[in-house]
Amino acid sequence: MPSRQLPIHFVLDPAATRWGDIAALGEPEIERDPRRFVGGRNSWIAQSYVRLRAALGARGWEASAGPGFVPGALCIAHRDDVNRFLSPAHASFLVVVRADRAPVRACDFAIVQNGLGSSERERFIPLWPQPGLLARDPGRGERIERIAYHGRTGTVPGWFGDARFRSALAARNVDFAVKEAGWEDYRAVDLALAARDELPEVLANKPATKLYNAWLAGAPLLASPEPAYTALRRRFIDFIEVRDASDVLRSLDLLRAHPALYAAMVANGLERAREFTVAAVRARWLRLLDEELVPAFLAWREQGGGRRTWFLASMAQQKALSRVHRIRCAARRWQDWRAPRYASARPTTSPTLPESPSAARIDSSAARA
Numbered sequence: 001m002p003s004r005q006l007p008i009h010f011v012l013d014p015a016a017t018r019w020g021d022i023a024a025l026g027e028p029e030i031e032r033d034p035r036r037f038v039g040g041r042n043s044w045i046a047q048s049y050v051r052l053r054a055a056l057g058a059r060g061w062e063a064s065a066g067p068g069f070v071p072g073a074l075c076i077a078h079r080d081d082v083n084r085f086l087s088p089a090h091a092s093f094l095v096v097v098r099a100d101r102a103p104v105r106a107c108d109f110a111i112v113q114n115g116l117g118s119s120e121r122e123r124f125i126p127l128w129p130q131p132g133l134l135a136r137d138p139g140r141g142e143r144i145e146r147i148a149y150h151g152r153t154g155t156v157p158g159w160f161g162d163a164r165f166r167s168a169l170a171a172r173n174v175d176f177a178v179k180e181a182g183w184e185d186y187r188a189v190d191l192a193l194a195a196r197d198e199l200p201e202v203l204a205n206k207p208a209t210k211l212y213n214a215w216l217a218g219a220p221l222l223a224s225p226e227p228a229y230t231a232l233r234r235r236f237i238d239f240i241e242v243r244d245a246s247d248v249l250r251s252l253d254l255l256r257a258h259p260a261l262y263a264a265m266v267a268n269g270l271e272r273a274r275e276f277t278v279a280a281v282r283a284r285w286l287r288l289l290d291e292e293l294v295p296a297f298l299a300w301r302e303q304g305g306g307r308r309t310w311f312l313a314s315m316a317q318q319k320a321l322s323r324v325h326r327i328r329c330a331a332r333r334w335q336d337w338r339a340p341r342y343a344s345a346r347p348t349t350s351p352t353l354p355e356s357p358s359a360a361r362i363d364s365s366a367a368r369a
Contacts, residue, residue, distance in 0.1 A: 006062065006074070006294065006297075006298075007061075007070060007072070007073040007074065008064070008074045009064050009069070009070040009073045009074070010046070010048065010064070010065040010066075010075075011045065011068065011069060011075050011077035011081050012046060012067060013041065013078075016041055016080070017042060019065065019066075022065050022066075023065070026050065027050060029050070030047060034132035034183075034184050038183075040080065040097075040100070041078045043128065044099060044127065045065075045076065045078055045097065046065065047128050048285065049065040049076075051282055052282060052285055052286070056289075068088070069087070069091065070092060071088070071092060071305070072092070072301065073092055073093070074092070074093045074293065074294070075089065076097070077089070077097070078097050078099060079096055079097060079101045080101070082096050083106075083315075085312060085316075087311075087315075090310070090312075091305060093108050093296070093297045093300050094106065095108065095111065096109070097110070097111045098112050098113070098122070098205070099113065100202070100206065101205070101322070102322040102325035105315070106311055106314040107314075108121070108300065109121050109123055109292070110123070111123055112125075114207055114208060114227065114231060115231060116228065116231055117204075123288055125284050125285060126207065126208070126281055127207045129216055129276055129277065129281070130150075130213045130216075131184065132184040133213065134185045134187050134217075135187070135217045136187060136188075136189055136217050136218040140188070140190060142255075144191055144255060144256055145174060146176075146177060146190050147174060147175070147190065147193050148178075148179055149193045150183040150210065151179075151180075151183065151194075151210065153178060155196040155198045156178070156196055157195050157196065157197050158197070160176075162245055165245035165249075168249055169252075172252065172253075172256075174252065186219050189217070189219045191251075191255070192210070192213075192214040192219045192220070192222070193221070193248065194214075194223040195224040195242065199329055201325065201328055201329050202329065203226050206227075207228055208231070210223065210229075211223060211228075211232060212275075214239075214269065215269035215270065215272050215276065216276065218269065219269075220240070220255065221269075222247075222248055222251050223239045223240070223241065224242060225241050225243075232272075235268065237261070237268045238268065238269070240255075240265075
């Protein structure tokens with residue numbers, strides 16, 4: 001099929017992203033400058049274009065990236081760019097990345113970040129792994145001297161800064177690094193940590209990137225039980241579940257007392273990581289395009305394309321769902337804010353922390369896993 005007959009356009013809103021050079025970028029540039037590929041549009045749309053362009057061209061399909069929706073084309077866009085009644089998007093076949101947002105209705109297909117409760121038109125594709133990832137130095141062996149959190153800090157738990165927690169780590173000669181930048185660098189990370197205080201309604205849409213980035217980096221993960229993490233879990237050693245500072249300390253002591261368990265978590269993670277390499281994610285995109293998106297696009301085009309009335313009705317539904325989502329989140333935050341005042345049974349002190357490694361109680365069943 002001639003390339004001109006199957007245009008695939010990646011929509012990049014120039015008001016939100018600066019990608020004047022994107023046509024000249026290749027995958028090596030992603031690894032050399034990973035900071036450019038942070039954020040919804042940059043990680044989902046710009047990165048997908050660069051990583052898929054060659055494979056799409058090999059199929060004879062014409063891939064492009066830039067502002068606006070190309071009429072009659074298969075357009076891949078972030079939800080933030082398909083959220084206006086007066087958008088010309090109705091004249092395109094729409095594959096919309098939902099990301100962390102409320103459900104998408106003005107689309108032909110939606111891409112979601114995890115496989116939890118997908119609707120009829122939603123398809124799960126993992127977000128690309130951390131660009132430029134630098135794996136843990138294998139020469140560090142099973143020693144545990146540094147725990148690191150990689151990510152934004154707006155929703156980190158309060159116990160991250162708890163003085164008693166920090167003191168307990170110092171007593172164990174363990175450094176705790178909160179990395180708001182340099183998310184790709186795991187070279188000196190012995191344990192990765194993924195924890196945040198966030199609403200269930202928000203966590204339900206989050207990806208499992210911290211889990212599979214840790215797998216790829218060769219660093220065992222201590223993680224709060226977010227839905228995306230537990231959905232991927234097959235064995236105890238995929239990650240160790242933690243809910244507070246005391247759980248982190250007990251997990252640390254457990255792994256120090258059982259170096260073989262630490263080594264098993266690393267080996268298991270590297271095996272599980274095969275599902276989430278760049279090559280694996282690219283294969284999932286191409287399989288979805290081959291088996292569903294392109295056939296549906298061709299059928300849509302034969303039917304004559306544009307559908308303004310459908311788009312307006314779908315956008316009305318989308319706006320309503322977004323409003324409901326915001327109201328639910330606001331109500332939950334209000335309840336959480338009021339709870340400490342009226343729930344007298346709610347604990348007001350920090351959880352009991354093991355004072356030293358010798359005080360930690362090792363879970364023997366976990367050690368055998």
